[in-house]
Amino acid sequence: MDKTSYPLYNALVDITQTPGGGTMNLDYLRTFREVVEAGNFSEVARKLSISQPAVSFQIQKLEHELGVRLIDRGQKGVTLTEAGKRLLRFAETVNRERETLALDINKLREEIVGDLVITASTIPGNYILPNLLSEFKALHPAVTIQAAVSDSGTVIDRIVNRAFEVGFCGIAPESRELTSFEIAQDEIVLIAFPEHPLASRDEISVTELLEEPMILREEPSGTRRTVEMQLLDAGFDIRQCRPALILDTTDSVITAVEARAGIAFVSNLAIKKSLALGLIRVVPIKGIRLIRGFFCIYRQERIVSRLLTEFLAFIRNKTA
Numbered sequence: 001m002d003k004t005s006y007p008l009y010n011a012l013v014d015i016t017q018t019p020g021g022g023t024m025n026l027d028y029l030r031t032f033r034e035v036v037e038a039g040n041f042s043e044v045a046r047k048l049s050i051s052q053p054a055v056s057f058q059i060q061k062l063e064h065e066l067g068v069r070l071i072d073r074g075q076k077g078v079t080l081t082e083a084g085k086r087l088l089r090f091a092e093t094v095n096r097e098r099e100t101l102a103l104d105i106n107k108l109r110e111e112i113v114g115d116l117v118i119t120a121s122t123i124p125g126n127y128i129l130p131n132l133l134s135e136f137k138a139l140h141p142a143v144t145i146q147a148a149v150s151d152s153g154t155v156i157d158r159i160v161n162r163a164f165e166v167g168f169c170g171i172a173p174e175s176r177e178l179t180s181f182e183i184a185q186d187e188i189v190l191i192a193f194p195e196h197p198l199a200s201r202d203e204i205s206v207t208e209l210l211e212e213p214m215i216l217r218e219e220p221s222g223t224r225r226t227v228e229m230q231l232l233d234a235g236f237d238i239r240q241c242r243p244a245l246i247l248d249t250t251d252s253v254i255t256a257v258e259a260r261a262g263i264a265f266v267s268n269l270a271i272k273k274s275l276a277l278g279l280i281r282v283v284p285i286k287g288i289r290l291i292r293g294f295f296c297i298y299r300q301e302r303i304v305s306r307l308l309t310e311f312l313a314f315i316r317n318k319t320a
Contacts, residue, residue, distance in 0.1 A: 024065055026094065028058040032070065033091040035059060036084075039077035062087070113142040114307040117165075119158045121222055122250045124168035124294050125149035127269040128184050136314050143307065151248075153220025156297065165302045166312065170222025173297050180297040183319035188227055188290035190283045191254070191271060192263045203284040206236045213244030213262035215253050223250065226292040227265045234288050254280065265290070 034044045035055065045052040063070050070084035080088060116136075120129055125147055133145050150158075152169035159167045160175055173180055190209075192199040198208070217224040231238050244262035247253050250270045257264050258279045274280045296315055303309055 024062065025058075026098075028062050029087075029091050029094060031055055031058045032062055032087065033095065035071065035078060036080060036088055041078075111142050112140040112307055112310050114144070114305065116143055116145045116307060116311060117148070118146075118167065119148045119150065119155050119164040120168040121152040121155050121170055122149060123170055123186065123223070123267045123269055124183070126250070127267070128294060129168060132315065132318055135318070136311060139314070140310070151218060151220040152222030152225070159297050159299060162299065162302065165308055166296065166298045168294060168296055170292055170294050171225060172293065172295055177299060178297050179300045180295045181316060182293045183296050183315060184294045186292055186294065187268045188223060188265050188292060189268050189271070190263060190265055190285060191257050191274075191280045192283050193257055193260045194278060194281055195260070196263065196281075198263065198283045199281040201283065203286045206231065206234065206285050206288060209236070209238070209241055209263075212241065214238070214241040215245045215247065215256045215262045215264035216243050217250070217253060218246055218248050222292070223265065223267060227290060230290050231288070 031044065031048065034047060035041060038044050038047070041052050041055045045055050048055070059071060066083065066087070068083040069081050070087055072079045072081060118129075126149065129147060133147065137143060137145055148158075148164070152171040155167040155169040156171065156173050156175070156178070158164045159173075159178060168183065170186075172182075198204055198212070228238055245253075245256055247256060250266055253264045253266055254271060254274055256262065257266075258274060263283070271280060271282075275282070296312070296319075298308075298312070303312060
């Protein structure tokens with residue numbers, strides 16, 4: 001049998017410990033098993049594409065390493081000694097384990113494995129990615145997934161600085177070093193607690209916001225940046241509003257509104273539970289809809305592993 005019949009053979013460690021403290025070559029052990037099966041040395045030599053003296057040498061080497069005779073040669077072929085019978089059981093066990101190892105490793109070659117560590121801003125990290133990551137994990141159970149959630153500005157910085165390979169955020173990156181594609185869209189809405197005077201209105205004018213305490217996200221937030229830019233395009237500068245609180249997360253902003261600390265602009269994706277429970281209400285603004293996108297961002301040259309390639313293809317397919 002040619003070695004090319006064993007695709008993983010050269011990748012294995014071909015030694016095992018002998019009782020005498022030496023090493024046993026698995027090539028020799030396989031030759032021994034073939035000799036027992038064939039019953040003569042010449043047929044094994046042809047099968048393994050080696051010389052007959054080489055077959056004899058390998059059997060003698062095993063006998064020397066083990067310190068016992070393994071085979072008696074006669075006119076009717078070979079006869080195993082008691083020690084030879086015991087070694088044959090061992091050789092068959094090793095062969096079965098080798099075949100099992102080959103199957104397992106070939107399976108691992110086909111299976112996607114590894115650690116997937118991504119960075120995401122609040123809305124993608126909390127409301128968009130969990131379902132996508134769960135589905136990707138179900139398809140590839142050998143993958144370990146970890147997501148570091150922060151604000152959009154930090155996500156972009158982490159990708160630019162090569163701290164992470166893949167990120168998700170609410171700001172389209174301006175850097176030419178980054179590649180991006182949109183994964184979702186969302187509407188940013190104004191919310192108030194149910195007893196707030198604005199909460200019962202069908203709509204309000206944007207200038208009425210000047211009189212209200214506003215709960216804002218922190219500066220690097222994609223939500224805050226979108227609100228500021230789109231309202232400014234509509235002729236209103238939200239920076240003129242009176243900030244009641246500046247908070248780090250969307251959930252904390254919603255909780256502050258529920259606690260009657262003020263009104264706030266938040267993602268429509270984030271308020272479903274609070275709306276269903278009647279803890280907040282959406283306040284429409286006349287003539288204004290704040291639509292934003294969420295993006296997957298990465299440095300193309302960093303996407304070198306099969307895991308990252310498959311993950312990005314999965315995200316593209318699911319969000320197209």
